[in-house]
Amino acid sequence: MSKVYVETSVISALARRYLSDAELAVLDSLVQLAEQGTFVLVTSRESIREIERTQVETIKTALKTIYARVEILKDDHVVLGFTNYSDRWTSI
Numbered sequence: 001m002s003k004v005y006v007e008t009s010v011i012s013a014l015a016r017r018y019l020s021d022a023e024l025a026v027l028d029s030l031v032q033l034a035e036q037g038t039f040v041l042v043t044s045r046e047s048i049r050e051i052e053r054t055q056v057e058t059i060k061t062a063l064k065t066i067y068a069r070v071e072i073l074k075d076d077h078v079v080l081g082f083t084n085y086s087d088r089w090t091s092i
Helices: 010-015 019-036 046-052 057-067
Strands: 001-003 040-043
Touching: 010 019, 010 046, 010 057, 019 040, 046 057
Parallel strands: 001 040
Antiparallel strands: none
């Protein structure tokens, strides 16, 4: 099954709902597709460390609720590969 990586900032946006309506609609669609089994949302072990540093308990609870719905990568610090593109004007 395909995996879609989400940063802590995405978890925060889902929990705190501070993005625009259009951006939140996209994130909500991603979550819905993941819940339907189209792919799995994953994140780094570092995400929980960042969440634990949150000072406001209500926000921390909301973050942990979203975090619980995301698979944690066990081996998240090994580069398994990457793709790049280069032409005369661009290198990505």
